[in-house]
Amino acid sequence: MAYKTILAVLDTPQNARQITDFAIALAERFSAHLIGVHAETLAAVPLIAPMEIPDPSAVQILQDAAQKETAEVERIFKDQASRDGLSIEWRSFMSSAGYGCHSVMDTAHAVDLIVASQSDPAHADHRADIETFLFDSGRPMLLIPYTMKVPQPIKRVLVAWNGSREAARATFDSMPFLKAAESVEVFCVDPSDRGGQTPEMAGAEIAATLARHGVNVTLSTQGKSGISAAAAIENHLSEGSVDLLVMGGYGHSRWWEMLFGGVTRNLLDSMTALTLLSR
CATH class of the missing domain: 3.40.50.620 (HUPs)
Structure with missing residues (x-):
């Protein structure tokens, strides 16, 4: 038995490099296919008082910020993971449900191992998404301490x-x-x-x-x-x-x-x- 499909949860630019490095080390160790995933949660639509209608300019700013973060995470993943002999794949999703959306969970259900980061107190806004993965994915999750920056052998x-x-x-x-x-x-x-x-x-x-x-x-x-x-x-x-x-x-x-x-x-x-x- 070995892990042949590994899912790296890259939820922020702050931990994308760390998690990618750990996931690459595991993919090379087990000759596994590596999938990098980022799911951006769209913020609630701002309203214009008193009529409470969507503010188009604010909506566009939020969407632009979300797309910018996704592009940065993708760049980090591909820069780190693009090496000879490593089978990789990138998937990104944008929805109000974030990592709880059906598309992300469909991906998670079909992997051998999920690799994610422990919540950093300085960037704890994605913490609930890790709960979703643990409880709904049905797959084992390897959590990396946010203080551990370099992959270590598991002896x-x-x-x-x-x-x-x-x-x-x-x-x-x-x-x-x-x-x-x-x-x-x-x-x-x-x-x-x-x-x-x-x-x-x-x-x-x-x-x-x-x-x-x-x-x-x-x-x-x-x-x-x-x-x-x-x-x-x-x-x-x-x-x-x-x-x-x-x-x-x-x-x-x-x-x-x-x-x-x-x-x-x-x-x-x-x-x-x-x-x-x-x-």
Whole structure:
């Protein structure tokens, strides 16, 4: 198994170069076809009071600004990705729904892996679009910390395992990374008794399955320590020099304030390592 079609989400000129570089590194590693996508969200139409009719000049200014941003992102992608032997494709969309529009989602549904950037607090206006991709694409998403500017090899992987459907999906979606890694650790935090399995044995079955795939896997469990699961994972990341975190995306509401359960939300806000999420 390998990622053969990779979608690079280039939502702003500020992160287009970073995400393109990471996506190129992955496309070369897996001999994959790389699609760069930019979806511009058209702003609400300004109205002229008191009749509340559209202001043509303001509408034109907004459209020109959106087209200018799209052209800049396309230029960055093509300049970076145009190299011998790399199969690339560019797609851009403009609609009121942005990355939630049907055309973008049709593209996302047909790829092996989505590569996107963690939200930069200085440019957080595109954050909700990442939620849409995670929850509606049905595909694994590799998030790049906005502070990580240069692609790094993925040698050590940490799988945050709690036995849930989301964790299982993320683990198997990350298999190409797991099989190529030098070491993979299945990490369980405060596991409870479930299905007749003791806390001490939590993660043993998934670790055994990964081993059958040729993954160099170890299992570790952290009992109750008075800190949250997110904090425990963050501590483990910093202590172990982990290159990639694999975890499920949890939550039910589509609004950001309620969308991600405590663990996922906290880790996305403070992520220091590449993070693969599946929903």
